[in-house]
Amino acid sequence: MAPRIIAIDGPSAAGKGTLAxxxxxxxxxxxLDTGLLYRAVGRRVxxxxxxxxxxxxxxxxxxxxxxxxxxxxxxxxxxxxxxxxLVAAQQAVRDELLDFQRRFGxxxxxxxxxxxxxxxxxxxxxxxxxxxxxxxxRARRRxxxxxxxxxxxxxxxxxxxxxxxxxxxxxxxAAPAKKAADAVELDTTDQDADAVFAAALALIGQR
Numbered sequence: 001m002a003p004r005i006i007a008i009d010g011p012s013a014a015g016k017g018t019l020a021x022x023x024x025x026x027x028x029x030x031x032l033d034t035g036l037l038y039r040a041v042g043r044r045v046x047x048x049x050x051x052x053x054x055x056x057x058x059x060x061x062x063x064x065x066x067x068x069x070x071x072x073x074x075x076x077x078x079x080x081x082x083x084x085x086l087v088a089a090q091q092a093v094r095d096e097l098l099d100f101q102r103r104f105g106x107x108x109x110x111x112x113x114x115x116x117x118x119x120x121x122x123x124x125x126x127x128x129x130x131x132x133x134x135x136x137x138r139a140r141r142r143x144x145x146x147x148x149x150x151x152x153x154x155x156x157x158x159x160x161x162x163x164x165x166x167x168x169x170x171x172x173x174a175a176p177a178k179k180a181a182d183a184v185e186l187d188t189t190d191q192d193a194d195a196v197f198a199a200a201l202a203l204i205g206q207r
Contacts, residue, residue: 003027003126003204004109007117009179010131011166012081013138013145015188015196019131020113022197023204027111032104034114034121035084037097039076040069042083052086061087062096077151078161085165088115091174115169118180127204128183131196137189138162 006023010016017033024031041061042052050057074080087093094116101121104110112121118128133141139159146153169177179185184203188196 003207004029005105005122005125006111006127006129006204007122007125007180007183008111008113008129008131009115009118009177009183010113010129011115011133011138011169011177012162013142014131014133015141015193016113016129016131018193019129019186019188019196019200020111022193023200024111026201030104030108030110032101032110032112034097034101034112034117036070036075037065037100038084038088038093039080040065040072041093041097042087043072043075043080044069045087046079046083052083053089055090055092058087058090059092059096062093065097065100076145076149078153081161081165085168089168089172089174094120094174115177116175118183119178120175123180127207128180129200129203130179130183130185132185132187133189135159135162135166 008016008020021031041058044061044064045052045057048057052058098121101112105112105122114121118125139155139162142158142162143153143155186196186199186203191199
């Protein structure tokens with residue numbers, strides 16, 4: 001029997017988004033990058049001239065979120081990364097977006113990736129994967145992503161930003177990023193996308 005809910009968690013640039021999209025296509029399930037929700041909220045706050053760390057501003061932006069906000073072209077990059085991390089640390093914002101995520105998965109099943117899918121959003125998911133990679137490799141991949149967009153950034157700066165976000169995500173009081181107790185860890189450091197996909201299918205088959 002094919003899984004109905006696949007929860008994929010892990011840090012930035014570990015490869016969870018690429019894997020989630022491929023699994024969604026393979027199992028004919030809808031896909032949701034939950035990180036885009038927080039990026040879109042953070043971008044709304046920035047557009048209004050507010051501070052993403054301000055609870056009132058972030059909550060107002062979360063309540064005003066529209067599906068078309070997820071299609072914006074400016075949801076990636078250092079500024080969006082920082083804003084997303086700041087709004088995601090606020091419990092009120094997470095509560096506001098939790099229903100949206102659960103409704104999305106409840107309709108037809110789904111593959112969702114984020115940082116608290118297996119622990120908070122769908123703790124009873126059929127399959128839980130925790131996708132990770134070394135910080136060095138994640139920084140290298142993120143630099144390549146920036147380069148593909150015409151943005152050349154120093155490796156040290158990118159690595160420092162990833163480390164700072166990891167620290168904030170793990171230490172936040174609201175749904176801290178962590179591996180679910182029953183999740184299977186998949187280290188992608190030395191694997192390309194095809195190898196990661198094959199490994200994930202094998203793990204799902206075992207579950």
